[in-house]
Amino acid sequence: MAAVTLKNVIKRFGVFEIVHGANIDIDDGEFVVFVGPSGCGKSTLLRMIAGLEDISDGEIAIGGKVVNDVEAADRGIAMVFQSYALYPHMTVEQNLSFGLRMTGNPKADTERRVKRASEILRIAELMKRRPRQLSGGQRQRVAIGRAIVREPQVFLFDEPLSNLDAELRVQMRVEISRLHKELGVTMVYVTHDQTEAMTLADRIVVLNAGNIEQIGAPLDLYDDPANRFVAGFVGSPKMNFLAAKMVGADNGAAVVELVNHRGARLRKPLSDALPAIGGDVVLGVRPEHFFDAGQGDCDLTLKADVAEHLGSVSYVYANSGTGGGGEELIIEREASRHRANGDDLVVSIKADRSLLFDATGARIR
Amino acid sequence: MRYQNATAYRFLAPYLLIFSIFWLWPIIDSFLISFQATRTVPWRFAPTFNWGRLIGDPAFFNALKNTLLILVIQVPVMISLAIVMAVLLNSPLLKARGLFRFAFFAPVVVGEVAYSAVFRLMFNLDYGIINKLLNSIGLPSVDWFTNVTPAMAVIMMAVTWRWAGYNAIILLAGLQSIPEDVYEAATLDRVSKVKQFFYITLPLLKPIIVFCAVLSIIGTMQLFTEPFLITERGGPGGGTETLGLLLYRQGFRSLNFGYASAVAYTMAGLAIAISLVQIWLTREPK
Numbered sequence: 001m002a003a004v005t006l007k008n009v010i011k012r013f014g015v016f017e018i019v020h021g022a023n024i025d026i027d028d029g030e031f032v033v034f035v036g037p038s039g040c041g042k043s044t045l046l047r048m049i050a051g052l053e054d055i056s057d058g059e060i061a062i063g064g065k066v067v068n069d070v071e072a073a074d075r076g077i078a079m080v081f082q083s084y085a086l087y088p089h090m091t092v093e094q095n096l097s098f099g100l101r102m103t104g105n106p107k108a109d110t111e112r113r114v115k116r117a118s119e120i121l122r123i124a125e126l127m128k129r130r131p132r133q134l135s136g137g138q139r140q141r142v143a144i145g146r147a148i149v150r151e152p153q154v155f156l157f158d159e160p161l162s163n164l165d166a167e168l169r170v171q172m173r174v175e176i177s178r179l180h181k182e183l184g185v186t187m188v189y190v191t192h193d194q195t196e197a198m199t200l201a202d203r204i205v206v207l208n209a210g211n212i213e214q215i216g217a218p219l220d221l222y223d224d225p226a227n228r229f230v231a232g233f234v235g236s237p238k239m240n241f242l243a244a245k246m247v248g249a250d251n252g253a254a255v256v257e258l259v260n261h262r263g264a265r266l267r268k269p270l271s272d273a274l275p276a277i278g279g280d281v282v283l284g285v286r287p288e289h290f291f292d293a294g295q296g297d298c299d300l301t302l303k304a305d306v307a308e309h310l311g312s313v314s315y316v317y318a319n320s321g322t323g324g325g326g327e328e329l330i331i332e333r334e335a336s337r338h339r340a341n342g343d344d345l346v347v348s349i350k351a352d353r354s355l356l357f358d359a360t361g362a363r364i365r
Numbered sequence: 366m367r368y369q370n371a372t373a374y375r376f377l378a379p380y381l382l383i384f385s386i387f388w389l390w391p392i393i394d395s396f397l398i399s400f401q402a403t404r405t406v407p408w409r410f411a412p413t414f415n416w417g418r419l420i421g422d423p424a425f426f427n428a429l430k431n432t433l434l435i436l437v438i439q440v441p442v443m444i445s446l447a448i449v450m451a452v453l454l455n456s457p458l459l460k461a462r463g464l465f466r467f468a469f470f471a472p473v474v475v476g477e478v479a480y481s482a483v484f485r486l487m488f489n490l491d492y493g494i495i496n497k498l499l500n501s502i503g504l505p506s507v508d509w510f511t512n513v514t515p516a517m518a519v520i521m522m523a524v525t526w527r528w529a530g531y532n533a534i535i536l537l538a539g540l541q542s543i544p545e546d547v548y549e550a551a552t553l554d555r556v557s558k559v560k561q562f563f564y565i566t567l568p569l570l571k572p573i574i575v576f577c578a579v580l581s582i583i584g585t586m587q588l589f590t591e592p593f594l595i596t597e598r599g600g601p602g603g604g605t606e607t608l609g610l611l612l613y614r615q616g617f618r619s620l621n622f623g624y625a626s627a628v629a630y631t632m633a634g635l636a637i638a639i640s641l642v643q644i645w646l647t648r649e650p651k
Contacts, residue, residue: 050553052549052552052553072549072552072553073552073553073554073555074555077553078553079549079550079553081546081549081550082546083544083546085544085546085547085549085550086547086550087547087550087551087565088547088569089568089569089571089649098551098554098556098564099551099553099554099555099556102554102555102556102557102560102564103554103555103556146550146554150553150554
């Protein structure tokens with residue numbers, strides 16, 4: 001087991017800078033998830049920790065030892081690839097033991113490790129099969145098993161569940177969580193799926209265009225995002241953003257008026273400096289933070305276009321503007337069978353259940 | 366349905382006609398000819414005339430020996446060389462990859478007569494560059510075309526030069542289909558590059574290697590141009606005469622079509638048999 005530290009890590013491909021100075025401290029035994037949209041640099045960051053990509057600048061340390069110039073094989077890490085990267089011509093058993101056999105590890109120890117991995121992952125009955133004879137989930141288990149037999153200090157996962165169907169993804173997610181508890185090893189996991197990030201991580205690192213937007217525990221990111229990107233990325237369905245204007249200040253509170261709802265004003269107490277009067281701001285409201293009419297601080301009249309009934313809850317897709325020109329909002333409602341056909345829907349928002357962002361997307365607390 | 370089939374066959378008819386006349390009939394007819402004595406007028410049916418002669422003909426066995434010798438030595442050497450070339454072409458360290466790819470493939474598009482003339486000049490006893498190079502490192506000149514072993518070596522070198530690059534390009538396509546992350550996984554498994562080549566690259570490339578080997582076996586069984594042009598009709602003294610050349614000599618010099626047909630069918634049969642054995646030996650375990 002080992003801690004992983006990234007200090008001002010930069011990656012350039014030619015003249016293009018892909019990762020702009022990443023600073024991350026991953027504690028020993030922690031499960032950290034890198035999450036972000038495609039092309040944000042999360043996989044590159046993981047591959048730099050693995051040693052499969054050189055770093056252009058900065059420092060990476062594993063277990064307190066700087067590994068910038070240490071070969072990938074000697075970093076004490078094991079990686080699970082998105083495509084599983086199993087050796088197609090070898091049986092499961094050979095796949096698991098290949099690395100150990102090639103490096104002259106004692107036979108008895110290799111057998112012990114392979115047996116342990118097969119028991120942990122419940123793949124003992126698959127040992128004589130080849131990868132092409134396995135399902136996606138079974139292949140993924142073998143890929144994880146191959147990482148386990150190395151007994152690494154750090155496990156790296158590069159979008160390991162993205163090739164699996166939805167049901168299997170949930171199942172494997174639970175398995176990986178269980179595995180982390182069982183092994184207690186540091187795990188770094190890359191995904192673009194924020195649900196995976198929320199359910200697996202001790203801490204999440206949110207990346208966007210090569211920058212770290214925020215690092216924190218899943219619910220901290222959900223409740224207290226640092227900026228509009230994180231607020232929008234974390235949470236499903238995503239947060240609603242309503243265009244607003246700063247229209248006044250009242251005893252340390254900002255008074256904002258919603259642009260697409262004439263006369264709808266909200267008084268929001270802030271601890272930061274208040275934005276300038278007349279300036280553009282954005283109000284963020286999560287789908288579950290819309291209340292029945294009159295129950296909040298400010299009522300909004302919307303046109304409900306579509307309703308999705310999931311059984312436990314319903315999501316109403318509504319347009320906030322008069323005449324259909326405003327924001328598309330997603331509103332969580334109690335489960336119902338009501339079909340939305342452009343009917344009016346009045347909902348209420350609360351100041352303490354909404355977030356304020358300035359025009360650049362930075363949070364105003 | 367039957368009407369549709371009939372329409373389809375009417376559209377196919379021109380092709381089927383040409384195929385039948387120029388492909389199917391010659392294949393059948395040459396097989397029938399191999400059972401006829403064709404040096405009498407008119408030809409007469411004599412099943413053992415050509416096939417019986419084949420079994421006891423020293424010229425046939427000489428040609429068979431030469432062909433198999435080339436097959437056993439040249440094909441493995443060429444395939445090995447092609448694998449090395451493909452690996453080098455696939456290396457990320459290589460600059461101007463397109464140029465090298467073209468250069469390796471170029472011998473295939475060079476005219477056979479032109480390249481044979483160049484090889485004759487290169488291996489010329491008095492003026493050839495090969496003997497000059499041998500002399501420059503203190504070795505005596507070799508009379509490449511009047512002794513059987515050196516003449517055979519020249520044939521093998523020429524065929525290897527011409528076809529190694531062609532096979533390398535096919536193998537390169539195979540190499541490029543091996544996913545990069547398999548090598549990355551092996552690297553993280555602490556497997557050295559050399560072991561990665563022997564334990565990952567070669568096994569995964571096996572179907573392509575077998576394909577190249579089968580193509581080369583078929584090509585070698587039909588070998589004609591090099592012994593005809595470079596060593597002057599299988600010289601010295603039939604020392605480099607191959608089955609292809611024997612077929613030509615019997616068919617077109619002696620106009621003994623029956624015997625030439627028997628030789629042709631023997632060549633095809635051997636190529637099929639050797640290729641099947643090759644495929645069977647290298648088959649994937651279930």
